[in-house]
Amino acid sequence: MGHTDVDAQLAVWRSVYVTANRGTLDWMLDRPALRGAFLNTKMNHITGRDFTPADGWKGPQTILGWIQGRGLEALVTHASFFDHEDAAYAEKLDLAGRRLFEALSELYARTCKGFFAYDEALNPVYPDAEGQLHPQSVEPDLSTFSDIFIVKGLLAAALRYDRAQVPAYLKALHKIVSDIEAKRFVSNERQRLGAEAVANEPGDYGPRMIMVGGASMLKRFGLGAEAAFGARFITHILKTHQAMSAAISAPVLVDLPGHPVCNPGHALEFSGFGLEFLGDEADAATLAALQSLLKNHFALGFSPPGIRLKVDSLTGESLSPYFPWWSVAETIRAAALGFEHGHDGAMLAIWRQCHEAFFNGYWRTSPAIAYQTKTIDGPVDFVPSTPDLDPGYHTGMSLLTAIEAIDRISHS
Numbered sequence: 001m002g003h004t005d006v007d008a009q010l011a012v013w014r015s016v017y018v019t020a021n022r023g024t025l026d027w028m029l030d031r032p033a034l035r036g037a038f039l040n041t042k043m044n045h046i047t048g049r050d051f052t053p054a055d056g057w058k059g060p061q062t063i064l065g066w067i068q069g070r071g072l073e074a075l076v077t078h079a080s081f082f083d084h085e086d087a088a089y090a091e092k093l094d095l096a097g098r099r100l101f102e103a104l105s106e107l108y109a110r111t112c113k114g115f116f117a118y119d120e121a122l123n124p125v126y127p128d129a130e131g132q133l134h135p136q137s138v139e140p141d142l143s144t145f146s147d148i149f150i151v152k153g154l155l156a157a158a159l160r161y162d163r164a165q166v167p168a169y170l171k172a173l174h175k176i177v178s179d180i181e182a183k184r185f186v187s188n189e190r191q192r193l194g195a196e197a198v199a200n201e202p203g204d205y206g207p208r209m210i211m212v213g214g215a216s217m218l219k220r221f222g223l224g225a226e227a228a229f230g231a232r233f234i235t236h237i238l239k240t241h242q243a244m245s246a247a248i249s250a251p252v253l254v255d256l257p258g259h260p261v262c263n264p265g266h267a268l269e270f271s272g273f274g275l276e277f278l279g280d281e282a283d284a285a286t287l288a289a290l291q292s293l294l295k296n297h298f299a300l301g302f303s304p305p306g307i308r309l310k311v312d313s314l315t316g317e318s319l320s321p322y323f324p325w326w327s328v329a330e331t332i333r334a335a336a337l338g339f340e341h342g343h344d345g346a347m348l349a350i351w352r353q354c355h356e357a358f359f360n361g362y363w364r365t366s367p368a369i370a371y372q373t374k375t376i377d378g379p380v381d382f383v384p385s386t387p388d389l390d391p392g393y394h395t396g397m398s399l400l401t402a403i404e405a406i407d408r409i410s411h412s
Contacts, residue, residue, distance in 0.1 A: 006348065010406045013355060017399040018085070020359075023368025024392050025078060028071070029096050037103035038063050039071040039096075041389040045372045046379050051387065057127045058387040063118040065107075065146040071391030072100050072153030073217070076160050078392060081400055094160075101157035104150065105165070111138050112172070114150030116189035126190050139193040143179035144186050145210065151176060152214050159221045170226055173214060177229045180207045204255050205241045206266060208233040212273040219277065230277045237270060238289055247316030250296045254313055262313040264301025265327025267293060272334030275341065276401060282341070291338050291347070298331065298350050305361045305374050307331060324384050325370040326394035328358045333398035336405040343409075370395055 031040045042051040042060055053059040075097040082090035107122060108114060115124035115136055124136035155169035179185050185207045186197045215230025237253065245252040245262070253267040254260060271294040278286065300316065301307045307327035310319040335351035338344065362370040369389055371379040390396075 006343075007410060009352075010409060014403050014406045016355075016359065017403050020363065020368060021078065021392065021396045021399055022089070023365065024390075024396055025075075025093065027367040027369065028391055029092065033096075033099070034060055034063060035103070037099045038068055039100065039391050041067060041071075041391050042387070043367075043369075043389055044381065045369060045389055046381055048367070055387075056131045057117065057133050058131075061120045062125075062133070063107075063122065064386050064388050065114050065116055065118065066149050066386055067388040067391055068100065068104050069114065069146070069149035069151070069153035070393035072097065072104055073149075073156045074392035074396050075100065076153075076156040077217075077220070077397060077400065080160065081403070097157060098161055101154070101161055105154055105157075108150055108154060113138065113140070114144070114146040114148075116144070116146045126192070128190065134192070137193050141179075142184045142186055142193060142198055143176040143207075144189050144193070145207070146189060147172075147176050148207070148210055148214065152217060156217060156221065159223075170223070174226075174229075177211060180211065180233075202256055205237045205253065205270070208237055209266060209270040209273060212237075212270065212277055216273055216277040219279070227277070234274050234277070234286065234290075238286070242293075243313065245296070245300060245313040245316075247311075247313060248296060248299050250299070251293070252296050252300055252313050253293065260312050260314045261319060262297075262300065262311050263309065264297040264311055265307045265309065265324065265330060267297040268301070268307065268327060268334050269330040271297070272330055272337060272398070272401070275334065275337035287341060291341065291344070294331075294334050294338050295346060295350065298335075301327070302331075302353065302357075304357070305376065306357050321375045322380070322382060322384075323374045323376075325358070325362045325372055325374075326384070326390070328354050328362060329370070329395045329398040332358065333401045336402035340405045340409055 028039060028041060034040045042058065051058045051060065053061050075093050079090045079093040079097055082093060117125050117127060119125045119133060124138065125133040126136045127133055151169055151172045155173060158165040158169050184198055186193055186201055187204060187206060191197055212230050212233050215227035218224060218227040240257055241253045242251045243254045252262050253270065254262050271290045274290045300311055306323035308318050309322040309324060312319055331354045332351060335347055335354060338347040339351055373380050373382040373384055
């Protein structure tokens, strides 16, 4: 494709992404809030049926901290984007954002920790493998993904709505960084938190990867000086988790050092976060490593209908029948940023394949949501992390970053 053809293609994609994101936000904001403030994405992604109390912990009586934190960050970040695109719409997002910020900050202040789930009395609970809820311990000396997502959301909201609260949430974010580096992080929150959970933590790179995204968020909102941990985490992941994949004769990231299991989606998400965080400040070696890993994981993981959930990096064998939606959206983000650095035709081809796979196979326009999980036979009712649908986070934030990359490319 010529330069003019590429620009025209990117302009079309930009319009698709803005329409998709706005559709999701409209759908989410038009639904009745939970407890008058919390986002309500409790709907079956295949049938469109709302979850009810009869659905157990999936129902509206359970507030999922993961989703509320992610949703708050998404609302705030999209409001910042629409400030320049549609100011009246930004105000609508801010109305919901301020309401959620107040409710979530009050919930967080009860324990100064985030939790995966809260019961009808807003006490921390966790669902076991059978979906039964149990009281969660309030363990002060560890961090979880819920801490990450809630604190990131609160910090983003404080930066837009109440900067007096920024120092406290910055301190909380840096506590999470310390816990990750001191091996006080627990990934599996569907268990009782405590010393035993810390001791059994396998050491996946997921927490560092997500926090590279947190470092990108700090830079986005003008706090790059507070984001030095992002570079440390990128270096650690590249040094500790790279291994040669015999399946593609190239290096990939393995979940655990010395083990062949690879989650291509997480690795592609890492490349995207890394490219976003480093931006124009990326040194040549790190940039090359992130771009190479992006291509390698796409080669290892992409197979219709999307990105395979888990792969044996030695044999190339699928270790799961599932193809989640989020990894395809995250690869759009990563490929957009990868293409921005160097205008590599191979990167554009990855971007195009994921764009087509996502919007032809996962995306539903009414409502504007994605099928959460597919197999080669079609959508399946499988819960990847939470039964609540994506609140404009994985899809919305990925597409928003792609929009911003397109805008920079078109003005370069």
